[in-house]
Amino acid sequence: MRLLPSLVLTGATVLLTAGAFACAGSDNPAAPSRNASGNASAGSGAGASGSTGTLAIHLTDSPFSDANALLVTFSEVSVHRADPGAWSTLPFSLAATFRTCDLKQLQGATDVLGVGTQLAAGKYTQIRLTVASAFLYFAPNNGSIGGACVSNVMLPPGGVSVDIPSGEVKLNNEFTLTSAGTKIVLDFDGDQSVHQTGSGNGKGKGNTKYMMSPVIRVVSVQ
DSSP: OOOSSSOOOOOEEEEEEEEEEOOTTOOOOOOOEEOTTSOEEOOSOOOSTTOEEEEEEEEEEOOOSSOSEEEEEEEEEEEEESSSOOEEEOOBGGGOSOEEEEGGGGBTOEEEEEEEEEEESEEEEEEEEEEEEEEEEOSTTOOOOSSSEEETOOOOSSOEEEEOSOOEEEEOOOEEEOTTOEEEEEEEOHHHHEEEESSSOSTTOTTOEEEEOOOEEEEEEO
16 A cells, blocks of 8 residues: 555564463463453462562554565553552563664564563553654665664664654553463554655655554453
């Protein structure tokens, strides 16, 4: 599809995987269920007091045709625990301050966004993603960062900046991190997230401008 009047991207999917450091004798993960409010939950089995889980977020994307690359930089990924009601930030690899992903390179593949943090098992109420910047690259062979997701990378020249009025996305969806592990699938809706503005004719030419309002939803919890 063309970038007139909006940039059409297929939905990017974020896989939120909680693999647990189980205490001895911990149970296998329960099948996901729906509570009365319609939120997905992982059922019982939060683990014994003091048990922890390791949380890793992976990104994947489906093909889109208008841009050669779409580089999205994340500055923070965090989750909110119900008790004591505190936010926990998931570190990027190599203790980086930000991580950039090329959604074009994630067609039919996945790469890691946030990894390696041990969180207390139990009930969580929100997921928060902060998108710091986004750049489109239209020229062939332009926009490479040397991988699908790279920490603290310097962006290549030639990109078209995408304006992001508000890059913080909070997902109010309860889930339980169990000692046996929890996986959450998030869908990043590119069609609804990036739009062409200005009077240009697309592909970054003329007075063409782009704006992003990230649209992300929870697909499943298991």
